[in-house]
Amino acid sequence: MAQNIFSDELNAYLAEWKDKPGNLIMILHRVQEEFGYVSREAADEVSRQLGIPLATIWGVLTFYHFFKLNKPGKYNIQVCLGTACYLKGGDIIIEELGKELGLGVGGLTEDGKFSLEAVRCVGCCGLAPVMTISGEVFGKVAKNQISGILDKFA
Amino acid sequence: MGFKNYILVCGGTGCESSRSDQIYHALIDEAQNQGVADQVQVIKTGCFGFCEQGPIVKILPEDSFYVQVKPEDAKELIAEHVVKGREVTRLLYNKAPRKAYEEVEDIKFYQKQKRIVLRNCGSIDPENIDEYIAAGGYKALEKVLFEMTPDDVINELKVAGLRGRGGAGFPTWMKWNFTKVAEGDEKFVVCNADEGDPGAYMDRSTLEGDPHSVLEAMTICGRTIGAQHGYIYIRAEYPLAIHRLEVAMKQAREYGLLGKDILGSGFDYDIEIRLGAGAFVCGEETALLQSIEGHRGMPQPRPPFPANKGLWGKPTVINNVETWANIPQIIDNGGEWFASIGTEDSHGTKVFALTGKICNSGLVEVPMGTTLREIVYDIGGGIAHGKKFKAVQTGGPSGGVITEENLDTPIDFGGLQRIGSMMGSGGMIVMDEDDCIVDVAKFYLNFTVDESCGKCAPCRIGGKSLCNILEKITQGKGEEKDIEQIHQIAKAMQIGSLCALGQTAPNPVLSSLRYFPHEYEAHIQDKKCPSGKCKKLISYEINTSKCIGCTACARKCPVGAISGEVKKPHKINGNVCIKCGVCKETCKFGAIEIH
Numbered sequence: 001m002a003q004n005i006f007s008d009e010l011n012a013y014l015a016e017w018k019d020k021p022g023n024l025i026m027i028l029h030r031v032q033e034e035f036g037y038v039s040r041e042a043a044d045e046v047s048r049q050l051g052i053p054l055a056t057i058w059g060v061l062t063f064y065h066f067f068k069l070n071k072p073g074k075y076n077i078q079v080c081l082g083t084a085c086y087l088k089g090g091d092i093i094i095e096e097l098g099k100e101l102g103l104g105v106g107g108l109t110e111d112g113k114f115s116l117e118a119v120r121c122v123g124c125c126g127l128a129p130v131m132t133i134s135g136e137v138f139g140k141v142a143k144n145q146i147s148g149i150l151d152k153f154a
Numbered sequence: 155m156g157f158k159n160y161i162l163v164c165g166g167t168g169c170e171s172s173r174s175d176q177i178y179h180a181l182i183d184e185a186q187n188q189g190v191a192d193q194v195q196v197i198k199t200g201c202f203g204f205c206e207q208g209p210i211v212k213i214l215p216e217d218s219f220y221v222q223v224k225p226e227d228a229k230e231l232i233a234e235h236v237v238k239g240r241e242v243t244r245l246l247y248n249k250a251p252r253k254a255y256e257e258v259e260d261i262k263f264y265q266k267q268k269r270i271v272l273r274n275c276g277s278i279d280p281e282n283i284d285e286y287i288a289a290g291g292y293k294a295l296e297k298v299l300f301e302m303t304p305d306d307v308i309n310e311l312k313v314a315g316l317r318g319r320g321g322a323g324f325p326t327w328m329k330w331n332f333t334k335v336a337e338g339d340e341k342f343v344v345c346n347a348d349e350g351d352p353g354a355y356m357d358r359s360t361l362e363g364d365p366h367s368v369l370e371a372m373t374i375c376g377r378t379i380g381a382q383h384g385y386i387y388i389r390a391e392y393p394l395a396i397h398r399l400e401v402a403m404k405q406a407r408e409y410g411l412l413g414k415d416i417l418g419s420g421f422d423y424d425i426e427i428r429l430g431a432g433a434f435v436c437g438e439e440t441a442l443l444q445s446i447e448g449h450r451g452m453p454q455p456r457p458p459f460p461a462n463k464g465l466w467g468k469p470t471v472i473n474n475v476e477t478w479a480n481i482p483q484i485i486d487n488g489g490e491w492f493a494s495i496g497t498e499d500s501h502g503t504k505v506f507a508l509t510g511k512i513c514n515s516g517l518v519e520v521p522m523g524t525t526l527r528e529i530v531y532d533i534g535g536g537i538a539h540g541k542k543f544k545a546v547q548t549g550g551p552s553g554g555v556i557t558e559e560n561l562d563t564p565i566d567f568g569g570l571q572r573i574g575s576m577m578g579s580g581g582m583i584v585m586d587e588d589d590c591i592v593d594v595a596k597f598y599l600n601f602t603v604d605e606s607c608g609k610c611a612p613c614r615i616g617g618k619s620l621c622n623i624l625e626k627i628t629q630g631k632g633e634e635k636d637i638e639q640i641h642q643i644a645k646a647m648q649i650g651s652l653c654a655l656g657q658t659a660p661n662p663v664l665s666s667l668r669y670f671p672h673e674y675e676a677h678i679q680d681k682k683c684p685s686g687k688c689k690k691l692i693s694y695e696i697n698t699s700k701c702i703g704c705t706a707c708a709r710k711c712p713v714g715a716i717s718g719e720v721k722k723p724h725k726i727n728g729n730v731c732i733k734c735g736v737c738k739e740t741c742k743f744g745a746i747e748i749h
Contacts, residue, residue, distance in 0.1 A: 021466065022428070024448035029390060029429050063450040063607075064431030066390050083353035083547070083583045084509035086597055120432070120601070123355035123392065124168045125509035126205025126516055137171035 005041055010034050014049050024052060024060055028067060036076075037068040065120075073108050073115035075134045075153050082121030084128040089143075093129055094118060096146045114153075158193040159236050160214040164276065166201030166359055167394055173225055174198075174209035180228035181211075188232050197285075200275035200363015203517035204263055207247060212276070219261065220245040263514050266532050268495070268521050270503050271356075271479040275363030275517075280398050283405035286366040292411055294485035295370050295377075299419040302485075304334060304378040313489030315501040316481070320346060320437070320474030321552065321578045322654070323500070323567040326481075329471055332461035334379040336469035341381035343372050343425075344465065344472040346442055347388035347395070350434035351550035352601060354581035356505040357475035359517050361388070361395040364479065365402035369425060371481035373412065375471055376423040384425040385465070387442055391432065399427060434551075434605035437579075438653045439472045441607065452607045453653035474579065476505055496522030500566035504577065506548075510584035513538050520565070527561040530584060541586035545669070549578030551598040551605075552658035554665025555591070574665040576658075590687035591670045592677055596624040598662040602655060613656025616647040620663060628688040632678035640667065686748040689733045693749050698723035700745035707737035707746065 004011065013030050017023040027050070031042050038061055047054045061067045077097060081090045094116070098104060101114050108115045124130050127139025131149075138149055163169075163178045178198050185191045202210045207221035211231070218241050220231070227245060234240045243249060247261055269275075278285035286292070298307055311327035318324045333341060345368055349357040361368060372384040388396055403425060406412040414422050428446045435441045436451040443465050445451040464470025480502060484492045493501045500522040506529065509515050513535030520529060526546060530536065537543050545555040554575035556563070563569050567577050585594065603617040620643050623636050644660030651657045667674060676682045683691040696707075696716075701723040708716040708724055715731040718724030726737070726746075738746040 022446050022448040025431055025445065026429060026448075029431070059450055060448070064433050066430075066432035081352070083550070083581070083597070084515070086352075087510050087583065087585065087589055087594075119391075120350070120434070121352040121354070121391075122167075123349075123358045124171050124205070125353055125355060125507055126168045126208065127171060128509065128515070130171075139168075139171055 005045060006031075007034060011049075014046070018050060024050070024057065025064075028057070028061065032067060035071075037071050039069075039071075070108070071112075072117075074113050076115050076117060078117045078119045078122070078132045080120075080122045080124075080128070080130040080132075081118045082125065082128075084125035085121075085130055088128040090118075090129045092143055093131055093141055093146065096143050097131075097150075100147055100150060114150075157195045158190075159195075159216075161194055161196045161231075161236075162199045162212040162214065162276065163196065164200075164202050164208060164210040165198035165280070165394075166205070166208075166275075166362055167355070167392075168201070168205040169209040170394065172209045174223075176225040177209055177211065177223055177228060180225045181232065184228045184232040185236065188237055190232065190236050194232075194236050197279045198281070199277060200280050201272075201359040201517055202276035203267075203272065203359075203519075204261075204514065205517065206513070206515040210276075211245075216241065219247050221247045262535070263516065263518075263533055266524060266528055267519050268503050269519050270483050270495075271360060271367075271476050271505050272363065272517065272519050273483070274367065275359060278364070280363050280365055281401045283366060283402065283409060283411075286364070290486065291366050291482070292370055294482035295373055295411065296417060297485055298374045298377055299417055299421060304380070307374065307378045307485070308334065310484060310489040311481070314484045314492035315489075316477065316484060316492065317500060317567060318474060319476035319480075319504065319579070321549070321576065323577060326473060326477055329461060329473070330375060330379055332459070333381075333464075333469045333471045336462045338469040340383075340468045341379055342465040342468055342470040343375045343379070343381045343384040344442070344446070344470055345372055345384065345386040345388075345478055346437065346439065346472055346474045347386055347392075348430045348437045348442060349389060349392075349475070349579065350437045350605075351579050351581045353509050353583050354507045354550060354579055356507055356517060356580045358389075358392050358395050360475050360479050360505070361392070362398055365395075365399045366406065367482055368475060368478045369399075369402055369406055369412065371478040372425055373416065373423050374481060374485065375473075377421055379469070379471055381471070382423050384423065385428050385446055386425060387428050387430055387436070387446055389432070390429040396427060396429070403427075433607075434601070435607045435653070435655050438655060441653070442472065443470065450607070452609050453655070455652060476580070497564060497566045497569075499568040504565065504580060506580045506582040508534050508582050508584070510582075511538050511541060511586040511589070512536070512584040522566045523564040525562050525564055526556055529565075529582070530561070534584065537584065537586050539586075541588065544585045544587050544589055545591070545666075547575075547583040547585065547594070547598075547662070548581065549576035549658075549661070550581045551601050552576060552654065552661055553578045553581075554661050555585075555594075555669055557669045574661075574668055576661070588685050588687070590628075590683050590685040591666045591673045592624060592628055592683075593687050595663045595666045596621065596628060599624060599659065602659040606655065606659075610650070610652045610656060612647045612650035613652070613659060616643050616651075617656070617659050619643050620647075620660060624663065627674065627677045628683070628690065630677070630681045630688075630690045632674075634678065636678065637667065637674065640664075692733060693728050694726050694731055694733060694735070694737060695747055695749050696724050696726055697745045697747050700743050702743060702745075704742075706742070707740050710736050710740045712736065 211220040316326045440454040441451040460470040505519045703721040
């Protein structure tokens with residue numbers, strides 16, 4: 001049997017939720033919180049502990065955008081493409097970030113430092129266009145500010 | 155014990171992103187440093203709504219409304235306003251001494267608003283249950299537990315005429331009544347906080363600013379229909395709202411307002427949070443229930459409706475956050491009070507997230523029947539940067555555009571439907587002349603294609619086909635027959651899709667075709683994009699009468715497409731140009747034009 005790769009806290013969380021109905025999504029959230037994504041090994045472990053087939057777990061993971069199957073960069077960049085941000089040039093921000101980092105949406109830089117994601121509405125439409133880097137929000141972003149923002153994470 | 159001043163700092167997501175948390179702590183530190191800590195109370199509140207001007211700080215009792223405050227301003231605010239009793243004029247909205255704005259309500263942004271749902275947002279600390287109670291909170295629950303029968307409650311909602319605020323506008327009392335009379339050994343109450351409409355954040359702000367109002371309403375519902383468990387299904391993307399809900403639930407339990415034997419009434423009821431995981435379709439009620447049960451969020455055929463067979467097959471009431479937030483007020487003030495607000499067709503108020511190309515972006519709550527013109531021009535302050543108004547999109551990816559000619563339509567459920575849009579959950583996106591209507595329609599369709607669960611063919615295949623046609627049109631490859639084909643596919647989707655996502659997905663295209671047929675024609679026949687957004691259909695040219703030959707553009711052009719002699723008008727080689735727009739940004743003389 002594979003080694004249990006979960007922390008004690010995560011195992012305790014699984015034990016607590018194991019018998020609650022409709023627990024799978026809550027547990028996967030908790031797994032992602034620990035690792036930043038849900039790896040095949042982690043999904044295996046959830047399957048083993050809950051007795052839910054891996055296919056079911058994989059079905060859920062791939063259905064929801066929030067769950068990531070690949071390890072994100074040290075700094076995960078999210079560019080909002082909600083309607084307000086789109087109208088105010090969110091796509092231009094993505095393009096510019098792509099150029100700066102040599103990345104496409106969903107990509108990861110070679111050094112594993114930055115990953116780039118397009119997301120739907122972070123709910124700060126008054127600040128459009130918005131991007132976040134590892135949770136820090138940058139509002140009213142202009143194209144020419146981007147390299148400066150990235151430098152802060154150098 | 156009173157304080158000399160109360161300082162309210164906006165703790166909504168928009169303002170928190172602009173460091174309002176640091177402002178909050180800086181104000182507390184400064185009050186300490188300047189020896190007035192015992193005279194002021196600094197409170198972090200929910201969203202004030204005026205997000206464009208954030209971060210917002212309001213100081214009572216003077217009612218001073220400070221905008222775009224920075225953490226560095228804390229020292230001055232405490233030294234001047236609190237210690238010396240002088241307002242910091244430079245931070246006031248409109249930068250004028252207070253005479254001009256005696257009351258916050260006099261600010262044009264707030265004048266035409268009426269706050270029922272957002273009544274506590276921006277005035278109480280959402281993480282302190284005492285403040286909610288002091289503002290009249292949990293009075294309604296007490297009334298329901300000790301003075302009203304379940305039928306009284308349902309009747310009050312019927313008199314109020316409250317309709318669901320999630321989009322469809324179904325009468326709330328009917329939903330509750332169906333569930334109440336449905337047979338079942340167990341029943342459930344669900345709050346739909348899966349606010350998926352891109353460009354809308356009403357529910358998030360309500361939960362962040364006044365979480366107890368939703369908890370109270372869900373408990374009232376539980377008592378009325380005979381349920382003992384409630385679930386709040388909320389987007390995982392809303393960590394602040396989740397945190398405030400958790401705090402609120404913990405406090406409510408400590409006060410005996412949730413849990414066993416609530417207020418000694420013998421009624422047991424508790425609420426759990428379940429996280430969404432980024433699927434727009436989960437806003438659809440049957441899909442949402444699937445997701446709470448831990449499955450993929452695939453919609454189910456209705457009937458049976460959730461009122462009869464909902465969560466785990468048991469009778470279930472599902473209402474949206476805004477609907478819930480209205481309910482304690484209705485019980486408190488009576489259904490007739492609520493019915494007196496709004497129009498004949500729709501009672502009460504509606505919260506909108508006013509965003510896009512508007513001067514005052516923010517969260518607004520207006521009585522039903524307010525016109526779009528009042529919202530865009532009086533509250534919103536008109537179009538930003540002096541541009542021309544083009545359209546407003548309501549109802550998000552399920553709605554449609556509203557143009558100049560319909561700006562005076564009173565906003566209510568029926569009114570918006572008649573002009574080809576819909577109320578939706580409250581996203582209101584303003585577009586100006588620079589926005590291409592075909593491109594926006596494509597944006598929404600891309601969204602619904604992405605978010606389609608893929609279960610039924612009309613939505614899965616139809617949506618993608620529509621998207622392909624629009625892509626073709628924006629690439630300059632549109633043909634005459636495309637319009638006819640759009641109508642055919644749209645019809646099939648409307649009739650054949652299982653859930654509202656597929657049925658309403660063609661709406662943005664259909665409504666923009668209805669109001670902007672000439673713009674589609676320009677793309678298809680003339681191969682031109684009138685607003686200059688579709689790159690394949692535009693060309694950059696230099697206006698020789700304006701160009702002074704400074705060579706700035708030629709030096710910046712990444713592909714060397716611009717040539718010419720110094721001090722003589724330059725030229726762009728269209729075959730080389732990649733239409734990146736750098737030249738237009740660089741030119742100080744406005745000589746570069748898009749054709």
